[in-house]
Amino acid sequence: MAAGVFIPPCIPTLVDKPPEGDAWTHEIKYDGYRTQIHLSGGKARAFTRNGHDWSPKYQTVLSDARDLVRRDAILDGEMVVQDQTGRSDFKKLASAIRWENASLVFYAFDLLGLDGNDIRKQRCDDRRQRLRDLLGDRRQSSRLQFSDHFEGSGAKFFAEVELLDLEGVVSKRRASIYRSGDSTDWKKTKVYTTGEFVVIGYERKRGAAPSLLLAEETDTTLHYVGRAIPAIAQARRDELWQALEYLHTSHFATPIGAGNKAAVPVQPVLKVMAKHLRGEEKLRHATVVEILTP
Template sequence: MAQQGLAFGVRLVHLGPRAAERLAVVIEHHVDVRLCSGGNRRRGTHYKSPGGLRHIPAARHPPVKDSTRPPLVPICADMSKASEPALPVMGTKVPTGADWMHEIKYDGYRLIVVRENDRVRLLTKNGHDWAKRFPLIVEAALKNRQKHFVIDGEAVVLTMTGLPDFDALHSRRHDDEVQFYAFDILAGDGDDYRSLPLKLRKPHLARLLARRPEGIFAAPYEQGEIGPELFRQACLHGLEGMVSKHADRAYRAGRCDHWIKVKNRQHPAFHRVRDIVSTQKK
């Protein structure tokens, strides 16, 4: 069974059948994003990585005529109730079934971006609004044609090599360069998408971010049996790990056994968590 291509809001043409080649596309995309923002953004100069990304435009998804699809319901005017995120459980191995979607784990801050007309909030897991901290994300949200949406993802700072740099993010010296990698959508166009399965939420997210304004991007993903090999390659490239999500499940706040996070044990994030736990036990 053919695997789905990496998705950045556009569907990428496969550069090869191996996970190493697919992950190389992810890294190249990160380099492209990094060079097109941050310090260069202030000078108004945009760069492209060598060769660029080969892609075809995202398909316009017609309404899904499926009797099993739950009906969309209008989301309430106060979208704050949609801000509690779904959280993965820790796992020791990446699932391999065809119904699993695999996303690279970014070493950053988890945020939910809420836009309501001309107001944008960047909500942390503790309910704090960091809109004043990360202006590039707010600017990108306001540029979007949709005036009401809620998206879930990770705020990151990327190095020139395209890898997330948590220390730079945590230092607060690069707040104006922080970007948002969105991996899910909770609401859009006034509709609540949380009852939809992930495989139907992903097209909604892709459409929302199809124009790819600087500051917010759709996180890449793969589906199916490639997961374990993609995780191995992610570890070799020094990435934090992977989160695998069941394609047929709805979005649910709190811990979800259909979201499985497997961490790279050699990554600094693994040791940060271990040190925190160790300190709490003393």
């Protein structure tokens, strides 16, 4: 197996709750950019989830990887930036890549190749043990870290992750091989919350799911927070679009309309309940779960 040849990553399936049983282990889901690091002949390269070479952006991490790993290897993991409590902070990641490269940390959670050998067909727990051995004892100062796992109840581990305000959990079947693309052997469970928002517009682009533009209501104004896709029964969805067409107006009450030609503004009277990832300034992975009667 030649290092430097990008391998499409294994993508976990989103589920409502972690699987249970001894066949599974569970890890923290880090909130960052999926990254693949290739080490060969004392050189290191980093690829994004889609195979783009971002080595120049990750030089500090790659420098630590070269110092720590003295063998040819292909590592799968997540590039993150962490806050003072050690939690990954997604909203600061893009800025850190550009201006604070030294603050980046790579959490390695799988080993795909070692010394030129393809080990993707080995068991997941065997690959991870080889990865742990390869990285050695944890060094707090290193920008290359091993992603530890938990053995036991997935529900219990997820509850602890919720209390820590982390993004979620990735559960992996211990005996599974590594397959590129969507996988049911890897399952991700995310921490969500719900909130009440005002609909200030919508988008219905060809080839994409229609979405609502939502805002939070303050004492003096409406603050745009992001988009959400309706996840309600078809009959209620039809009622929603009829109401939005009736509420169409010629301008936005907030600046969100500037430069957004696909956005259709509406009078800000309709409220909805939306489910979204917790702890974010803007809505991420948001869905509308209920329409509130004005």
